[in-house]
Amino acid sequence: AQRVTQPEKLLSVFKGAPVELKCNYSYSGSPELFWYVQYSRQRLQLLLRHISRESIKGFTADLNKGETSFHLKKPFAQEEDSAMYYCALPVPSGGSYIPTFGRGTSLIVHP
Amino acid sequence: DTAVSQTPKYLVTQMGNDKSIKCEQNLGHDTMYWYKQDSKKFLKIMFSYNNKELIINETVPNRFSPKSPDKAHLNLHINSLELGDSAVYFCASSEERGAKLFFGEGSRLTVL
Numbered sequence: 001a002q003r004v005t006q007p008e009k010l011l012s013v014f015k016g017a018p019v020e021l022k023c024n025y026s027y028s029g030s031p032e033l034f035w036y037v038q039y040s041r042q043r044l045q046l047l048l049r050h051i052s053r054e055s056i057k058g059f060t061a062d063l064n065k066g067e068t069s070f071h072l073k074k075p076f077a078q079e080e081d082s083a084m085y086y087c088a089l090p091v092p093s094g095g096s097y098i099p100t101f102g103r104g105t106s107l108i109v110h111p
Numbered sequence: 112d113t114a115v116s117q118t119p120k121y122l123v124t125q126m127g128n129d130k131s132i133k134c135e136q137n138l139g140h141d142t143m144y145w146y147k148q149d150s151k152k153f154l155k156i157m158f159s160y161n162n163k164e165l166i167i168n169e170t171v172p173n174r175f176s177p178k179s180p181d182k183a184h185l186n187l188h189i190n191s192l193e194l195g196d197s198a199v200y201f202c203a204s205s206e207e208r209g210a211k212l213f214f215g216e217g218s219r220l221t222v223l
């Protein structure tokens with residue numbers, strides 16, 4: 001089955017520590033991967049997409065086809081990074097695509 | 112100038128009632144979606160419309176019926192509400208299938 005997996009439900013770090021939120025995918029073909037973020041009681045918003053190869057709010061993510069991963073990284077976590085992070089993959093289905101999300105990882109950054 | 116807007120934001124109702132959630136987008140996108148976010152924060156696709164036509168209908172009970180009067184609107188009607196329907200429902204749109212999603216603020220439904 002084509003899907004994304006986020007193995008960690010919760011990641012807790014201290015301010016200034018490095019952060020890596022894991023995302024692994026299963027996909028036949030060239031995947032297009034996204035990271036979305038949901039701050040407390042807010043709408044989900046796009047953080048990164050792999051084709052743009054940009055850094056947003058200090059976060060980066062590299063597609064590793066060998067390891068089938070798209071981990072989200074930040075060298076120094078800030079308290080305002082505390083949020084729910086979702087990895088997403090459009091999965092083809094019957095001529096269309098289903099944007100499919102991982103279970104999400106809750107990041108808590110302690111002061 | 113909100114891109115994707117949903118109403119109502121909060122909905123508290125009794126089991127067995129019928130309720131609707133409305134969604135509108137002013138981005139000119141062709142594709143719209145409904146997602147359900149449960150208490151564990153899992154996000155599950157329910158429906159997708161492309162230019163008023165239903166293209167994705169995941170295994171959702173028949174009590175849920177989407178309606179798209181035009182490509183800027185996608186409403187969700189739920190009949191005979193059950194306790195398990197309590198969740199946050201997110202509307203989203205995208206320029207094309209599989210592209211970046213723009214989400215609404217969510218509608219928190221509580222069934223008592």
